Amino acid sequence: MNIEKIIKRKDKSRVKIGVTLHVDARGPIWSVWVAFCPPGKRKFIPVDLSNNYQWRGLNMADRAKATRTEQLKHVTEAEILAAKVELWESLKPAK
Secondary structure, three states, rough: EEEEEEEOOOOOOOOEEEEEEEEEEEEEEEEEEEEEEEEOOOOEEEEEOOOOOHOOOOOOOHHHHHHHHHOOOOOOOHHHHHHHHHHHHHHHOOO
């Protein structure tokens, strides 16, 4: 299940938060990605460190930490949590 949430900032920039939830026998697996759009532009630029040579030398745990640190330069933990909750709420069955 996927969800994308666009947040507009006061400086007219925008941030897109994408959340994916995959559930298997081990439990839920959350995946978060972030893209930003500077003021006056139309295209979103993904927050991606895979072209950084130093990032390639890191192990998986350190890569996840570095990616989250880079994402937090554009969004807050509360905004990520809000996107996760929105996805979780969309999965609830209708009464």
